[in-house]
Amino acid sequence: MNTVGSPRYAPEWLALREDADARARSEQLLGPLHDFLADTTASGGLLTVHDLGCGTGSMGRWLSARLNGPQRWFMHDRDPALLENIAARMPREAADGSPLEVVPQQRDITRLTGDDLAGTTLVTASALLDLLTAEELESLAASCAAAGCAVLLALSVDGQVEIEPSDPLDEEFAAAFDAHQRRTDSGRRLLGPDAVEAATAAFERNGATVLTHSSPWRLGPDDRGLTAQWLLGWVAAACAQEPSLEAASEEYLRRRLDACDAGELRAVVHHRDLLALPERPAGTASI
Template sequence: MTDQATTQQTGSGTDAVPAQPGPRYEDTRSVIPGAGPAAPRPGERATLRLRGTGTDTDTESDEPARYAPEWLQLREPADAFARAHDLLDPLRIRLANLPRRADGFIIHDIGCGTGSMGRWLAPRLDGAQHWVLHDRDPYLLHFAAVASPRSAADGSRVSVETRRGDVARLTADALAGASLVTASALLDVLTREDVDALAAACAGAGCPALLTLSVAGRVELTAPHPLDQEITEAFNAHQKRGGLLGPDAATAAAEAFSEHGATVRINPSPWRLGPEQAGLTAQWLRGWVGAAVEERPELAEPAGRYLAERLEACAAGDLRVVVHHSDLLALCRPAGGAA
């Protein structure tokens, strides 16, 4: 998983796998878009692209969605449980020290998807909030706006607006007046240049950033299997295709924000999946193994057997999985003031 970098499903993941005798890898077209691998189009890196200029006349608006709402909804409860709650207190302290605005806090959610970050965070913060939701997919933006929370922890009003755009074009000017930047499962599908630009934009605007659920490259499954490590290594290599950060994302982001003078904290935020999350576990397994096979086609036959065994254990309620992630809080120096 990256959750989102594992993600971009078009059904092409098995096309390069040669026919082999005996069991072979399961067709990844059974994976919900967003839970399995897909090759980028020629000339395009396989990453979250927030294309557009803020209008609905984007010439690429017909492009198939890379992240199905079904996948984002399926993972939302696990995301909410996993996020590092210990980072909320230092964030609340920073927000409480900001100058009060008549319209409350301005929060930019980058790559918002269906808006799960806002649904999790807005009710945990006091004070009026205005969320600016950024994504490339107009359908997801509509879903996020409709399903957004309406009140903060203290009952204050929460409002939203939506914008389409490219995270690589995010600048300090675009974040002028921002109180906070958030993102979920985003850093690992960015390049180092993208992360440097994000850190520079936040530092230039003097706003903190809460960036959650970056894939950490470690997985624990019960019971252990001889192929676990090999599939993990192949998956991690797949995550770093095209210069993407993959499991190095949290460390790279910490370095980038620190270079801009921010105080950075990284806390673990693992998914802990058991029988109650069998649907999510099954989709994650297919995507995880699918990415490994796409990276190393010679794994197709043993991976097919492995996946069948793991899915059988999952259906029987005998499989438990810990998928490690990292949450990062960067407290940038306020614009025109001391940290």
């Protein structure tokens, strides 16, 4: 989740969203992934996994519990505070009781090379892909192809948000937020909602078969805390992109947060997950 520059995500926010992330991630992509890993797991071989922008380890907790066989997880993040207790936050065993080892790695994941990933079975990340540039994505795809590893990238925003009940200003805030996701940040032009389409093309160019599947957050009355924080961040990003929205934002947020507190607000925040499998005929499929 944290790629370049200073730390972006507070542990409190990562903890707040972990349950919604776990519910949203695509279980459907695990079948093809298990098929790819079958020879290694059947022989008891070690699964070597690199978790890019690992944050507090939520992707590792979710995925390691769904994979069999001994596992070594390299947990990458630029924020040393997030890595400080990462081993204690991860499971000690895989799904079948095999041992699981955790290796923290403080580094800029946009600089990973094929040599860095030599011997890797799987590269994974959550809520990362849309924060990359086209050049960084191309480099990642090439490095993974050189390593011959599978790639599972979860929870990339796709630019679609549905809020009920609707509000006349929803579309304006959504459009401004999407523009903010595509902004140029410190000279880096972020992919934002275009990330999954760009990643599909990049991994295909490097010889992978690409599968994608929807992975929406579905937020309701039981998710009030997360919904409120998501709304605040969503509106703040929209206003940063389009300052003309600031005049309407206070009243808009009041209406939305009142409805949230009352348990009347529902939101679907759309994402897509992507699985790239090497050494297969190039092509894209959506499940």
